[in-house]
Amino acid sequence: MISSLNTTYLLLYTVDVLRFAVAGSPLSTPSPGGTVEGLKQAKALGIAAMEIEWVQNVPTNIERMKEIQSMSQELGIALTVHAPYFINLNSPDKSKLAASKKRILAALSMAERAGAHSVCVHAAFNLGLPPEKVYDNVRRAVEDILLQKSRDFPHVNLALETMGKHSQFGTLEEVLRIGSEFGIFPCVDFAHLHARFQGKINSKLEWNALLDQYEQALGKAALKDMHMHYSGIAYGPSGERKHLPLLESDANWKDLLTVLKKRRVGGVLVCESPIMEEDVLLLKHTYEKL
């Protein structure tokens, strides 16, 4: 059994606000660093959310998760987690598929212990298969994962992320379809979608249409509790190349903030800029002034 998720946990996430998250401990975190020190530094900077980056591997120390949970609650910092990159729920290789599910379950389990609200995952590579076939494979794997999740770590959300490359599973339609089927919500990475469609999804009109689609699939209340990613991004014919600082990119980030504020979107917007807290604070301060 997982230790009590107390009312502070619930309070952190039920309020209808948008929090801007740093992706990992801030660059300015004093040594020796680590998540607990990172939380303190985020607080000192005025940042109220953090995505913990378990992209290489998932930690196993349960005591450490309890420390993260109590520190984040004490500081009032909302948490999300990024699951490992080494995942492919569309793998034809049974051992690779099993390892992928295991990594996701490990991330969900530890995230729940750390008091995180949602875990984002790069679900799959298409491997040249038809989209319907890929969808079926991912769907079957997600069903398996959720069977165990609902039993062992029921609070944390499994968020399939919208992805930036054509070779990856994760259009908005795909992640919303899985989401509505299983009662989970996706991680909407606006930068990935912008890159995937070579510069589109960069205007108020397109973001509003995207949020309409989200609302239609998951309901109006779902807009109050979103898991989002954003940054500048470089892209080519096959989609995403690399993340960029907002001011060095073509992102119309002020317009996105305007849309989010006007529609009163709540939840966590994780800024995946290479300059970390600098861009988180740029987003946060601009949003507050709108």
Ligand SMILES: [Zn+2]
């Ligand atoms: Zn990601």
